[in-house]
Amino acid sequence: MMRTSDSTAQEVIVIGGGSGGAAVAGRLVEAGVAVTLLEAGPDYGHRASGRWPNEILDATMLATTHDWDYSSGPVSGRAPWRFERARIMGGCSSHNGAIAAVGHRSDYDGWGLSGWTTDELRPIFARVLDRMRVRTYAPSEAGPFHARCLDAAVGSGWPVDTETFASDLCDLDAGENFGLEPVNVFEGIRWNAAFAYLDPVRASPLLTVFDHTLVDRVEHHAGHVVVHVVRDGRREALVAxxxxxxxxVYGTLLILQRSGFGSTNQLRAVGIEPTHHLPQVGRNLHDHPMINASRALGPELRRWLAEASAKGFVSEEQTLGKACSSLATDGVYDLHLFPVCASTQTQLTDGRALVEVACVAPESRGLVMASGPGPDVHPVIDHRYLSDPEGHDLAALRDGLVMAEALLDHPSLASVLVDAPHRDLSDETIRRDVQHYYHPVGTAAMGSDPGSSVCDVTGRVHGLDRLVVPDASLMPRIPRANINIPAIVVGERIAELLLSRR
Ligand SMILES: Cc1cc2nc3c(=O)[nH]c(=O)nc-3n(C[C@H](O)[C@H](O)[C@H](O)COP(=O)(O)OP(=O)(O)OC[C@H]3O[C@@H](n4cnc5c(N)ncnc54)[C@H](O)[C@@H]3O)c2cc1C
Structure with missing residues (x-):
């Protein structure tokens, strides 16, 4: 590993080989830039190496290994939240649901940022969908539960394309709809950002990868940046x-805060010496809050699921609906409803049939804060779900739950599920049971004003010109989408911007 005393600075160090980081690293190397990629978790090499664990490749359900084990800590009146984040090359794209979505044009136009309008991003979305091998499930691939969800959606009056049964989740101009999901699943494998962006350049002498390398903090100087890492239990420093x-969204923030970049008072309070006052670092944390309605599986459905799984690939998630709650503005959908069903215990279900409801235009905001110096100190992650003063997020979830119960009550589904009383829709119950859609964003948001944002529109941290953020933390407001494809688009856009300045 190159150290401060050894030789000249490397061109670019990328910290984190996740959705955004892999995209930046791959694109820079393709353009002739020397990149050193540092990842805290393992790198299993090229997809063809045979070393990637099956659990990570298997796209039928969420993977649960290789996690950072973040949680909320004790919460009064309910179970703590787990905040799953992957610690592996490919980041969360290596263990996620592989559902591909882009959000709505109003999301990106709503950011109001030069270089980030929907029309400017459209070609990048097209490239990313291609790289990530996104395709939509065919009706013949629908498992026994999801085939019935399609029937139930048609019968309940959802807008459904009854020729293809395809969802239009990857259309920036589309509205309400129910259909089969687009996925980045290739030959049953979760196609992660490392396969898409690093494999094509793995043989290049311009790419150096250090895995199992935990970045503690960075020092920003006029002509270079020093990166302090822990590798094999030893502290080392690299220069770029x-x-x-x-x-x-958590990792980037913690590195910024451990480096002394953040709110001066808050950093001092946790024993970190401030070096650059940026009050918004770690604020604006938000995700799509989520809750579900559920039923037990009837014996017939249980048998069909077992038979279908024995024959081949049947994912627990295959269909999704976009809908407007009574709070939706301008007729743009603000809810995702997605049925989930597995005959076994998985991270999402305990062997029941669920319809998950997510509020995809949330108003509540929380924060992430390092609770002390050093890379092993567990941070404070306080999402403040359903905390918006107008009660918008809670009301949207309540509307969605009514829609979810109606879908489960449709005879196509009710006939193979065990009847159950509808969920209590009181505020208390929704607050007690609210979960998240695994889509945190926003903690290093872009904007023009250092008082209300962390990075400028080129992803550079305000006042720290040599530090650039290319991941989900850069999004000022969450798109109405599962966030993997948008995070990769952010990575691709930042790569373009870096190359344009060379
Ligand atoms: C369980 C789960 C299911 C999901 N399902 C979907 C889905 O179906 N569809 C979808 O679109 N989105 C889904 N998402 C969300 C999506 O995968 C993420 O939003 C997206 O991958 C985030 O990309 P990122 O680049 O911001 O961060 P990440 O992909 O998390 O990358 C960050 C990387 O940085 C590394 N890192 C962090 N700190 C350090 C450090 N100090 N030193 C060195 N390395 C470090 C991490 O190990 C990681 O590899 C899901 C997420 C989860 C957790």
Whole structure:
């Protein structure tokens, strides 16, 4: 590993090989830039190496290994939240649901940022969908539960394309709809960002990868950046002209804060010496809050699921609906409803049939804060779900739950599920049971004003010109989408911007 005393600075160090980081690293190397990629978790090499664990490749359900084990800590009146984040090359794209979505044009136009309008991003979305091998399930691939969900949606009056049964989740101009999901699943394998962006350049002498390398903090100097890491239990330092901070919505933030970049008072309060006052670092944390309605499986459905799984690939998630709650503005959908069903215990279900409801235009905001110096100190992650003063997020979830119960009550589904009383829709119950859609964003948001944002529209941290953020933390407001494809688009856009300045 290159150390401060050894030789000249490397061109670019990318910290974190996740969705955004892999995209930046791959694109920079393809353009002739020397990149050193640092990842805290393992790198299993090229997809063809045979070393990737089956659990990570298997796209039929969420993978649960290789996690950072973040949680909320004790919460009064309910179980703590787990905040799953992958610690592996490919980041969360290596263990996620592989559902591909882009959100709505109003999401990106709503950011109001030069270079990030929907029309400017459209070609990048097209490239990313292609790289990630996104395709939509065919009706013949629908498992026994999801085939019935399609029937139930048609019968309940959802807008459904009854020729293809395909969802239009990857259309930036589309509205309400129910259909089969687009997925980045290739030959049954979860096609992660490392396969898409790093494999094509793995043989290049311009790419150096250090895995099992935990970044503690960075020092920003006039002509270079020093990156302090822990590797094999030893502390080392590397130097680069530019550092791309792609640690994800919690990781990027924690590196910034451990480096002394953040709110001066808050950093001092946890024993970190401030070096650059940026009050918004770690604020604006938000995700899609989520809750579900559920039923037990009837014996016939249980048998069909077992038979279908024995024959081949049947994912627990295959269909999704976009809908407007009574709070939706301008007729743009603000809910995702997605049925989930597995005959076994998985991260999402305990062997029941669920319809998950997510509020995809949330108003509540929380924060992430390092609770002390050092990379092993567990941070404070306080999402403040359903905390918006107008009660918008809670009301949207309540509307969605009514729709979810109606879908489960449709005879196509009710006839193979065990009848159950509808869920209590009181505020208390929704607050007690609210979960999240695994889509945190926003903690290093872009904007023009250092008082209300962390990075400028080129992803550079305000006042720290050599530090660039290319991941989900850069999004000022969450798109109405599962966030993997948008995070990769952010990575691709930042790569373009870096290359345009060379
Ligand atoms: C369980 C789960 C299911 C999901 N399902 C879907 C889905 O179906 N569809 C979808 O679109 N989205 C889904 N998502 C969300 C999506 O995968 C993420 O939003 C997206 O991958 C985030 O990309 P990122 O680049 O911001 O961060 P990440 O992909 O998390 O990358 C961050 C990387 O940085 C590394 N890192 C962090 N800190 C350090 C450090 N100090 N030193 C070195 N390395 C570090 C991490 O190990 C990681 O590899 C899901 C997420 C989860 C957790």
């Amino acid at each position: 002209e530019t550092v791309v901070l792609a640690g994800g």
